[in-house]
Amino acid sequence: MTPEEVSGYRSALAVKVSGFDVPRPIRNFEELSFDTLLMGAIAKQGYEKPTPIQCQALPVALSGRDIIGIAKTGSGKTAAFVFPMIVHILDQDEIEKGQGPIGVVCAPTRELAQQIYTETKKFTKPYGIRVSGIFGGMSKFEQFKEVKAGCEIVIATPGRLIDMIKMKALTMLKATYLVLDEADRMFDLGFEPQIRSIVGQIRPDRQTLLFSATMPRKVERLAREVLSDPVRITVGEVGSANEDITQVVAVLPSDEEKLPWLLNRLPELVDEGDVLVFAATKVKVEEIENRLREKGFKVAALHGDKDQASRMDVLQKFKSGVYHVLVATDVAARGLDIKSIKAVVNFDIAKDMDSHVHRIGRTGRAGDKEGVAYTLIIQKEARFAGELVNSLIAAGQNVPAELADLAMKVSFPFFVWTIYHRGVIY
């Protein structure tokens, strides 16, 4: 491709890059010259063509460069760091017992780590590359034994990884490929010291890939400190909502109308596919779960007070169709990748726009255009309404008149302020 073709192709993919001498994007998986085992595994998963983040991040990561990847949830970023990790590992000497790992992936929550683990295994299996999942809730002893026996890749939550390092189950001496996934969420959950400690134990000439849905200043600072000469790849607008997801906003007078709204709409939503309902607190989650169960819905709940075994059990049953509705708090549902979710209901609004974008990203996975996100907003939440209007406009969605009215309640004084000050300035 000529430089003009490259820039045309990048705009078609909605990919922006910055950095020194950025490798060109690929148009198909064949251009990567992977061996037949990896190509076979990719075909087996039914991946016909690379997603935009994969088109640009794969050639960059395969060239050995560090990456800052800013991509919407569900963009296919896991494969974008897993394929190059496999190639990287195949280039290294074999791991002896007590050595390893070579590839280290850190993720904010158990659920996300579990998902990355499952996705990674699909592609490492043909090579016999050993992958260990190191996350809380499972027996430390079993994990210790598995890791100690040797493994090429660990997929970990930061806290448990540090525990394992302290227990001398593993050393970072051979680690040369580090992935920090959902870095913004890891910071939100207070893992910054743990991340810094892990990074500090890995040799500086490693390859580092940092992925994040948003780039708050503190993540930017970490990226500057731990990456060398990175290529920055942004897919879509930073922190914006996925345009493939249809957003519907219902403005209700007060909290009391929310449950009747849900009970009224739920039968039709369940007919279309699985439904994920977000509520603000554990108490609310359980209350909604109970009310829906009373009405005969096959419903389960997910929140931080449940232990790992029962969370896994709930997810498993939701995936296999035992439950059709899952009610959850933000933390519990972070990073969930369940293809059958066709609707997300924000029973309570998210604490900020970032969380809203993460929440609605639980539907519409990998370009599925049928996802719908419903947001219930009440009169006293005018402040959030303004942000929601902006986000809907940016994602090319309809803005209901009631929502615009609600937003005006807070933005009108700002509007007056702007006119006044402009008047002064000009």
Ligand code: AMP
């Ligand atoms: P991720 O953003 O990595 O969580 O990926 C979201 C979903 O997209 C996962 O279910 C992947 O299995 C799927 N996926 C990743 N890459 C592709 C691809 N090239 N074609 C189709 N599906 C994909």
